[in-house]
Amino acid sequence: MDLTLTTDHRRPTPGPGEYLIRVGAAGINFADVMQTHGTYGAGPQAPYVAGFEAAGEIVGVGPDVKSPLQFGIHVIGTGPGAFAQYMTMPAAGVLPVPSGWSDAAALGLVLNWATALAALKPLGEIQAGGTVLVHAAAGGVGQAAVRLANHYGARVIATASPAKHDTVKALGADDVLDSRRPDLAE
Numbered sequence: 001m002d003l004t005l006t007t008d009h010r011r012p013t014p015g016p017g018e019y020l021i022r023v024g025a026a027g028i029n030f031a032d033v034m035q036t037h038g039t040y041g042a043g044p045q046a047p048y049v050a051g052f053e054a055a056g057e058i059v060g061v062g063p064d065v066k067s068p069l070q071f072g073i074h075v076i077g078t079g080p081g082a083f084a085q086y087m088t089m090p091a092a093g094v095l096p097v098p099s100g101w102s103d104a105a106a107l108g109l110v111l112n113w114a115t116a117l118a119a120l121k122p123l124g125e126i127q128a129g130g131t132v133l134v135h136a137a138a139g140g141v142g143q144a145a146v147r148l149a150n151h152y153g154a155r156v157i158a159t160a161s162p163a164k165h166d167t168v169k170a171l172g173a174d175d176v177l178d179s180r181r182p183d184l185a186e
């Protein structure tokens, strides 16, 4: 798929239930990678403005947003066209950027950390003293999962490419296996 830089894209208009966001930072999510490979089922059809995970400032609000946040507040969320200067986000899905955090630092909270938390806590029912296997532990979701599993007091066995093992250990993994050869423990 071709990627083209355009400079005349029109600023989107927030629809019902949406904010207009001035994008401060956008993340390249695994879904973006899948989208470029044509394997992301729910994704837009070309041509489209790429990106869907961002943090930025509320500069507009569409109709039917209940108790809207003030203009100028920075939020994290998802929506179409995150790799542009302005994008829209469903208001119901945004979270305020934590006080003192930059947009870039807050980016992972809305998808990566939420995905890791959902896998570990309500689905995995993680408990102190338990053991968790985290695949792709050096990736965005994996790094969050390793740190959260540590937080919950579980033993963490991680998989990653050898060049990333030090990163994963520094995050708190107890054992790291080669993701290409998980049968070979170090």
Ligand SMILES: NC(=O)c1ccc[n+]([C@@H]2O[C@H](COP(=O)([O-])OP(=O)(O)OC[C@H]3O[C@@H](n4cnc5c(N)ncnc54)[C@H](OP(=O)(O)O)[C@@H]3O)[C@@H](O)[C@H]2O)c1
Residues within 6 Å of the ligand: 029, 030, 031, 111, 112, 115, 136, 137, 138, 139, 140, 141, 142, 159, 160, 161, 164, 179, 180
């Ligand atoms: N990011 C999200 O918000 C989110 C939400 C829901 C679900 N997920 C799912 O969670 C998984 C991880 O996502 P992520 O965002 O953490 O991805 P990521 O940051 O891009 O990390 C992906 C890692 O997976 C490993 N990998 C193994 N086989 C691979 C392959 N064939 N192609 C690419 N990478 C491969 C690589 O680590 P090694 O080199 O160390 O093996 C790579 O660094 C994906 O399946 C994704 O669909 C992600």
